[in-house]
Amino acid sequence: MMRVIDIYVCEDNPKQLNQVVKYIENYLLIENLDMRVRIATDDSSEILNYLDSNEIDKSLYFIDIELGENHINGIELASKIRKIDFEGKIVFITNHSEMVFLTFKYQIEALDFILKDYPEKIQERIIEDINLCNKQFEQSASDNEEYFQVKTGELVRSIKVNDILFFESSPVPHKVIVHLKDGQFEFYSTIKRIEDENESFFRCHKSYVVNVNNVESVNKHTREATMIDGEKVLCSVLGTRTLVKLKK
Template identity: 50%
Template sequence: MIDVYICEDDVKQLEQIQTIVRRYLMIEKLDMRIAMATADPQAILAEADNQHQRLYLLDIELGTPMNGIELAQKLRQVDVNCKIVFITTHAEMLTLTFKYQLEVLDFIIKDEPEALQARLIQILNLAQTRLTSSQHHQAAYVQFKVGEQVRSVRADEVLFIESAQVPHKLIVHMANAQFEYYGTIKQAATLNKNFYRCHKSIVVNQTCITVINKRLHQLTVSNGETIDCSVAASRALAKLVRVSKM
């Protein structure tokens, strides 16, 4: 399912865009839905994550301290794979999308209302094709927000994630590297289907487990490191993972 987010400060234009999108999705039965239509960029930003496929239709002048360009920058920091389209009267702003490397899918000028419906339909079809074709590729990667940057890592390169001593900070362990980011263990366990919360402060990649020691309540991962594992988790993993058991 692809979620469509619309941010437009003109009430009539917001309704017009919603109507065109909703009607086309209903007729064509595309696997898409309007998740939000609002004039508030903060509301859009509050919903942003990297766990869903998303298309953003943004005005540039929003009548708020945050304009559409700034909103797109913040969205791109959270979700490098989202698709962004600007719908605006400001054709001169097109160059800014290149300056800030926003990788915009399209730029629709409002001064051409007769072409708006046709362009939106083209965008919906293009977004469906692009996001669907990249779905398998995205599933093989996990994303972490490290400072102001989003770091994409192959899921099979993550051995385990553990809580750091600093509150709300996690450490990602890979075979030959590690890095820290802010998040929660609960959320880390949802990043990939192979990630399993084996301890209150540890999420392990099931595909990297080499030994399950039920006596010591420990797991050994592919680089030889051992990590703690709860009694319940060691029993569950013993059924899920075909590795040496002690």
């Protein structure tokens, strides 16, 4: 069963903050949805501090882009949220449609943009976004696809485990190269750390971790694992024996 979806609202205008919360809570009550307003505030740090200190599951954020002189703007807040909660749904409420392009610059995937220029439409759009968010989380809950999270620079990248072929130690200290079905890239980690990240990952050699599900065959004589794309990965003696058993 999917856990309750937490809703966060950040708006520096008290009247508008109360209005947005009222729209949300009234609709949740009428529809009896498994959602709740967790935090409604004019202080962006209140949300960030909560996210830093608590386990986050399913979340929907309504964020005003212009938060006033004493706060970071909504784009910066969303960028910080995205580093903590990469699956969260973010909706911007703003007077500044020209700032929408910044969400692409900061690589923030937004669910929607609600313009304050059309106050008669705000409630309708909020309800649409609540329904869309609920639908998307329901779909992801029914999807058994597993994901592996990788931090690259300031971004957190989510990769389907099924798309991962294997990992290998990089010549660069404290870095690992992940080989995917459609390419490869480096990130900071260690082979030792990765082998415990997923039950499908198996350390077949001191420098390699393979995704067992994407191993096509194992050659006991050459001590090599052939991946589904034809790439070959070295295995230790013990790694070869264990991998053969795992593939039976």
